[in-house]
Amino acid sequence: MPDKADLVIRSATIVDGGGGPAMRGDLAVAEGRIQAIGALGDVTGEREIDGTGQVLCPGFIDVHTHDDRELLSAPAMTPKVSQGVTTVVAGNCGVSLAPLVTDERPVPPLDLLGVEWFRFAEFGRYLEAVDAARPVTNAVFLVGHQTLRYGAMGRDLDCAASAGETAAMAAQVEAAMRAGAIGLSTGLFYPPAQAAPTEEIVALAKVAGAAGGLYATHLRDEGDALEESVAEALTIGREGALPVVFSHHKATGRKNFGKVRRSLAQIDAAAAGQKVALDVYPYAAGSTVLLPQRIDMAEKVMITWSEAMPDAGGRYLHDLAAEHGLSDQEMAVRLQPAGAIYFMMNEADVQTVLRHPMAMIGSDGIPTDPRPHPRLWGTFPRVLGHYVRELNLMPLEEAVRRMTGLPAETFGLRDRGRLVPGAWADLVLFDPATVIDRASFDNPIQTSAGIGMVAVNGEVVWADGAATDARPGRALRRAA
């Protein structure tokens, strides 16, 4: 038994990320990794933390983020660290910062990553830039189909990619995988990708699959054609011979409420023959760029930013339209380019998806948004405080498994997501009696309550409600 450690957390309620029952004990960290777990009375730590009454578990893995630029421009990663997240999965919805070089404002939704940050012709150079930025959290990366498409086809995106363009995108996928990407993402819902036929994605998925990657998808349609879109993604998974991750699973639009029971049954049935996974955010509203042709899918639309009318942030589209004597649609065009929150889901559906044993948690937060959806700051504490403690939707150990062990296994994060000796010491200590999100739609930039301590790669990055100076995160490359 070792008798010296860098950090010892004492008398905590240990939830190991595997879903088994909690147990009381100590945990010691040395050289970035978990050294020992159990009754460690004979071990002394350079730093000691009393974990009495607190849950100690693996750091949360935010499986669905748009943090690609944040990792470079705001490496403190405060929205994530403050809620216990220690690793983010970036490059979702077909939107990745690399590989693309452009000085222009890229077509929406690529502009969610900002307008001056597309500077990386090679995926590997982007990963190096992330390492050089020394972010507080770890990150893994998908390569985005919309980014590839814009790079290969420019603004002529209303058609299928030609054979030459597809080959160019496939070569980029191959290079990204070689550099350490964990797979391919698409956002077939979005205008730059809508004209891409299934075969175009299959061609790219085959390349990612051959390299051991996975396929994460924002479906072509999460409303009227939800089931057809799930079927398309499953086809891409089978033909590309790679796992499918259904991003932010939901049914949008009032007439589609309840449909998630059928789409989840479809995914369950497919699981017998192919690898599938899914994630969800714990809110009945979504957020993305303002799409004038799509506003009718929502009951209410709140503007989060507008280049044309900066004062519109935080206002409802319908109120703005009335003030200007315009239709909602005309107003949405007037506000471009812009971002919005769409109140478009059913709370019962959100809970149905959250209860599904495959459902991982992903914030889908948009950190560049000046008035972001509250999921950016509140997702993980909201699951633990609201859905687990208040609504008893699932046991705490199960919620932690879906935030840690399950995503680590799904995304191939070696030696992470579980509290076992030898694993990287990505840790969260939180108070199960008080943990809760404080960010709201009206006041979205708020840290959460109850997160006592967060460590990344063995270094404490958050303690007593504030960030420390440590910046131990890194770009994790796909394990070969």
Ligand SMILES: [Zn+2]
């Ligand atoms: Zn998405």
